[in-house]
Amino acid sequence: MTERTRQAASAAQRQETINRWLLSTPALALIAIASVGPLLIVLLYSVLAPGSYGDVKWEFSGQGWFNVFFSRDIFDDTVSLADAHVTILWRSAKLAIITTVLCLIVGFPTAYFIASRAPHNRSIWLFLITIPFWTNMLIRGFAIQEMIRNEGLANTILIKLGIISAPIQMLYTDFAILLGMVYVHLPLMVLPLYASLEKLDFRLVEAGYDLYATRLKVLWRIIIPLVKPGIIAGSILVFIPALSSYVIPRILGGGKNLMVGNLIELQFGQGRNWPLGAALSITLVIIVLFAMLYYVKNAGKTGGGHA
């Protein structure tokens, strides 16, 4: 190869690299504008000082981050752990985990049921699963409220049937929040589970029965390991929005049972403490990130890829 052709070849290669980057520009720009950019702004706001009427003052301050975990007593300036924030974060994580587990327990049989229908009937069932998406979440929240409030449908029926004499307080409890969150997030669990179960070779299930595995053993040793990718995907899809839920805890939890989403909203609204709100948001992002890494790593360890 002569020097000249080698130069030509490397020039062509360089051009190729440039072209590749140019072609990916729209996608990269979208990621930068829609994902990285806003996150950076939130990060920036978290290290600024709060303005008097909301907004931020353009000066550095660690106050926002400090307030995430600690609080200073307004009278004697003693620093203590911010119990309220830690409690709310813990509550949120707990509710999100319980929601995910409940969605899995309810969603798995549902997805299995759909996947075991005749192929031409499956789309009807899937269609039914997606119908709740047509209605605004706010309205669905109020609908649940109407059903479980003290004078609502559930209590009225129970009283009429003579099962209870006085209404059970269901609204504005953790039960109400969980009920709402499971209801709202269930399709996000069912759809990826269905996608996995639909690919499941049911002859493997028969092979399990043939080799003396009872129904429970077949579920545990064959079906669950094989649909693990669907379980992981569904759990992530439910856990993340559940952790940062805002509308459902607001409507069904009343004012007292806050979740971290409500706490953040409070800082940007009545609290007029944008840096604290921003710092709480970033904290939430970090928690989600680590939770996912931990989950995927541990779930993947025993999981068998069903390619």
Place this chain on the structure above:
Amino acid sequence: MRKQQELAIEVRSVGRVYGDGAGQVTALSNIFLNIRQNEFFTLLGPSGCGKTTLLRLIAGFDFPTAGEILLYGEDIAPLPPFKRPVNTVFQNYALFPHMTVAQNIGFGLEMLGRPKQEITTRVDEMLALVHMEPMRNRKVMQISGGQQQRVALARALAPKPKVLLLDEPLSALDYKLRKEMQVELKRVQAETGITFIFVTHDQEEALAMSDRIAVMSHGEVRQVGAPWEIYDRPAERFVADFIGETNFLTADVISIDGQRTRVRLSNGTTLDATYPSDLTPEGKVTIVIRPEHVQLAAPSAGAILGGQIEDLTYLGTDTHIRVRLPDTSLFTIRQQNSRIGPIGFAAGDPVSLTISEGAAQILKD
């Protein structure tokens, strides 16, 4: 011949009907079968004949709508598959993709709650039986189709089933591997002494491997017998037609003498024919003659059949010759090429045909 003639499986009057009302489909009707202990028994038939349905009834994946299935005298028809001491080698193997070869083979024993030590020993035994020792810790996706076949066999044999069911296990393999596995399956069956029930649509495979064959069509058993009986003494037209190549001739019964019947062909010549024991031949009958039981000769006056060669197909080991009979039908002859060189006949030559002693058989119609 066999010391033990105990019955491993008795199928008594079994039927399977799907759906109800007008959309009713009968998959199996009134099946009777006796499968002996230690036998290599084949269910043979075209697709849709009900052979796989029958196998699934024995395995417990499906339940009969009539009759009973006995395993060593005990009715197993109502038992779920995991309570039957019967294992299956599936058509697509159905190996668990998330487990290793050894885990697959040990799965049945593990589910039976056997101690770990016993499982390990048995898995080693099974790996040795199917010559797969080096693949022990491979994932099943990392081994070839033929190897998967061996693992599927080992997995089904590991719990020492009383009966092993094989659902067209060789159909996914290429020709050479299939021939190899046929020999392999026979060897494993002889070594383990387990009763095999083998399902196939491949008549050659069935003839090569089986002790006895049940030929099925349209949800019914047409004939049960040793391979030679099925081939040389087909009871009815379907069996004769399904297995190998056949010539059908119509004839009139002249006289019956013990196991032989004298029949007259349409050209006026007469010959002896055998007939199934449950048949009393009379009037017009169909007789069947296999192509290899006929010899070609130069035309002669006393020949049973005569005609003109339509065409010849040279196939190396033998030559297929089609002869046009005077009644314009075609008669196929297969002549082994035992001599070196050309066969000595050409298309258009007039020939006479001699039929081997006992080759003609009367069919039930």
